[in-house]
Amino acid sequence: MLQFKNVTKTFNGPQGTVTALNNISFTVNPGEVVAVRGPSGCGKSTLLLTAGSLLRPTTGDVQIGEADPYALPQNGRSALRTETIGFVFQQFHLVPYLSVIDNILLPSVVKKAEDAKERAQQLLNRFGMEHRAHHVPAQLSIGERQRTALARALFNNPKLLLADEPTGNLDPENGEIVIQALKTFAQKGGAVLLVTHDIADCATRTLQMKNGSFV
Ligand SMILES: Nc1ncnc2c1ncn2[C@@H]1O[C@H](COP(=O)(O)OP(=O)(O)OP(=O)(O)O)[C@@H](O)[C@H]1O
C-alpha cells in the first residue's frame, strides 16, 4: 500500500542543510500496523508528511498503491489523498471555526456522499464525542481534539492511515479506544503507519529511527 525507495529529504535554510530523511526504504502492506519510534527531531513527522503526498522528497521514490503521488499533477495528487489517505497530524489541523461534527464532515465537501451525516455521527459515538458535536476545537480538551482528528481521518474509509502520535495526549481508556480503532482498521485490510512514543502494542512491526535513518 505504501512503498519508499531510497527516499531522502533535506531542508535548506540560512542555518545550513538539515537531512531529515536519509535514504529510507520500507513498505507498509494492507493489514499491517507499522509503528515508527525515535527521539524528537529524528524525522518521524517528515516521514509521515512525505508518505501522505504532502511533502515532496528531495530524492527517491514514494508509491501509494499503484500511484506515484509526486508524479501526478496537483489535482491528481489531491484526489489520491481524498480517495486513499487518512491523516492525523501531530498538531491536528482542525478547522477552528467549524464544530466537531463539521470538522468530521469536512472530507465530504470534496467527496459527496448521501450517508455522510450518518457516518459522521457514528464516528462521533465511536470515539465518545457525541456530547461535543457542536463545540468548536478551542472549546475541546487536547484529547478530544485528537479523537476528532482521528474521526475525520477515518471518515472517507481510506486505504492508508497515517497518524502522528494519535495516542500522545490520551488517558489509558481513550488511548485504548484509539488503539482498537487502528487495529480494527488494519483487520479490515487497511494499512497503518503511526508515530508513537507509547508502547505500540497494536503494531505488527516497529521501525526505530535515528537521525533520519532506520536503525
Ligand atoms: N520545514 C522545515 N524546514 C527546516 N527544517 C525542518 C523542517 N521540518 C523539519 N525540519 C527539521 O527536520 C528534522 C526532523 O523533523 P521532524 O519534525 O520530522 O521530527 P520528529 O521526529 O517528528 O520530531 P518530534 O518527535 O519532536 O515531533 C528536525 O531536525 C527539524 O528541525
Ligand SMILES: [Mg+2]
Ligand atoms: Mg513530529
